[in-house]
Amino acid sequence: MTSSSFKFKCFQYFFIIIFMLHVYAATSILSSSPDNSSFNNFLEIAKSPEVFDWMVSIRRKIHENPELGYEEFDTSERIRSELDKMGIPYKHPVAITGVIGFIGTGLPPFVALRADMDALPIQEMVEWEHKSKVAGKMHACGHDAHATMLLGAAKILKHHEKEIQGTVVLVFQPAEEGSGGARKIVESGVLQNVTAIFGLHIAPELPVGEVASRSGPILAGGGRFEAKISGKGGHAAIPHHSIDPILAASNGIISLQQLVSREADPLDTQVVTVAKFQGGSTFNVIPDYVTIGGTYRAFSKQSFDQLRLRIEQIIVGQAAVHRCNATVDFLDEVKPSYPPTVNDGDLHEHFVNVAVSMLGINNVKSAMTPAMTSEDFAFYQEVIPGYFFILGVKNASHKRFQPSLHSPYLQINEDGLPYGAALHASLASSYLLKHHHHVHGV
Known part of the structure; x- marks a missing residue:
């Protein structure tokens, strides 16, 4: 047998072996599944x-x-x-x-x-x-x-x-x-x-x-929150006689955005969105209170629970900084959070x-x-x-x-x-x- 024909035969055997291995592997995969x-x-x-x-x-x-x-x-x-x-x-x-x-x-x-x-x-x-x-x-x-x-x-x-x-x-x-x-x-x-x-x-x-x-x-876990920030209403022209809940709520919203940008692992996707802001009915009166609300999302239970904890801490804390009181409701009885x-x-x-x-x-x-x-x-x-x-x-x-x-x-x-x-x-x-x-x- 010449050298070239010997090499050709080796290649033939090699491809036959590879083909048989593929057939065996495919048969093994199929047989591992239940007979349906x-x-x-x-x-x-x-x-x-x-x-x-x-x-x-x-x-x-x-x-x-x-x-x-x-x-x-x-x-x-x-x-x-x-x-x-x-x-x-x-x-x-x-x-x-x-x-x-x-x-x-x-x-x-x-x-x-x-x-x-x-x-x-x-x-x-x-x-x-x-x-x-x-x-x-x-x-x-x-x-x-x-x-x-x-x-x-x-x-x-x-x-x-x-x-x-x-x-x-x-x-x-x-x-x-x-x-x-x-x-x-x-x-x-x-x-x-x-x-x-x-x-x-x-x-x-x-x-x-x-x-x-x-x-x-x-899919992410999803929760809701609603907060009432209470201050003291008064005329907008003399704000020092009032305690402005709109300012307190606004600073709270800005701080909430930093939960994701500064406290969350960049590889752990999270969302905090404030989509509701209600307060006041006229341009020259500071209201007694405002209401804000939104949603928070995360892919892990640990991150989800941490977001919930920090949302309440930030809203209550920022309200206190601005001499207001705040209560946060996560609406569990009406709209439970989803894991x-x-x-x-x-x-x-x-x-x-x-x-x-x-x-x-x-x-x-x-x-x-x-x-x-x-x-x-x-x-x-x-x-x-x-x-x-x-x-x-x-x-x-x-x-x-x-x-x-x-x-x-x-x-x-x-x-x-x-x-x-x-x-x-x-x-x-x-x-x-x-x-x-x-x-x-x-």
Whole structure:
């Protein structure tokens, strides 16, 4: 054998070995995932006219009849009616209007899927056949779609109930928009046996068929504060006879801005915003008091709690410097603060496997940039490993202006509904299959 032919043979063997290693690695990765072959047609089922048209009909009925937090009586009744038709048992009422459904064996392991139901106090400005029928209320955050997709997942899972290796818990939750309905669900005890929970949120800027998420912090903790700074009113022409609360409040606001610029680690993203300032009613009278209010955000519980502590210290301290008194209310009873939304690492791996299998790797954004908005899904994650992801529902039109969430002009693409339903169903069923093996030693 010549030297050149010997080298050629070596290269051949080398590439054969590399190819076999790749095949082995791919086989190992696939075999390490639970066998979910029974569940790999969920998206096809969700897109079928029977299921898709049914979901569209439900979403539009909910959209026409929006209800605010803890007032979702009609929405709850509509959901229960659909569960009854499917023969799915449930608990009601939970957290006033909440509905908790059950599909599967009724035995461990238990995995939960969550959808919120409440609307916003916004007047809808979109002109279409199914516009809100309630003045000043609108599903401007997509919760009508969330509830619909969970019902869609329920329909799919019920059809495959005999194959489910455990129990799927359906959480139709009230009052996500500022009132912490998730906390009431947790406090009710209905999730005490659940070992994982999944939730999603629509994104009008993300194309249909795409999802986005990340491991670790994905949304910030969010809190509110309101402060009353009291002084002594008087004529603006003789300020030395008064104690000016406007000056005290103004210095307090400037000092609050330094919490982030001078006390926070530059690599630990935080926000403090004063968005409310009310005081005085005329140009030549110093008022007796002023009211300021705002929000604070952070991605870690420690930073969030530190911001809360310092906000009160600064407002009270700056008021005292200017001879005023101040009280700070964090509105916990009315609008509880939300913890940071932090995705479990193992569930992130599970989500990526399921989503890539269903949607393709190019449609799964698994390292999205965290956002400073808040979600009460975080209350579940404080007691249960949880995972939250974003689902594309970008409008099919090619308008330059794409309305955001909480906009009176929000329009969602209903073609996204099957993707949410199928992902919900697949995430839960494959999770149970995997953990049934662990529980039962298979």
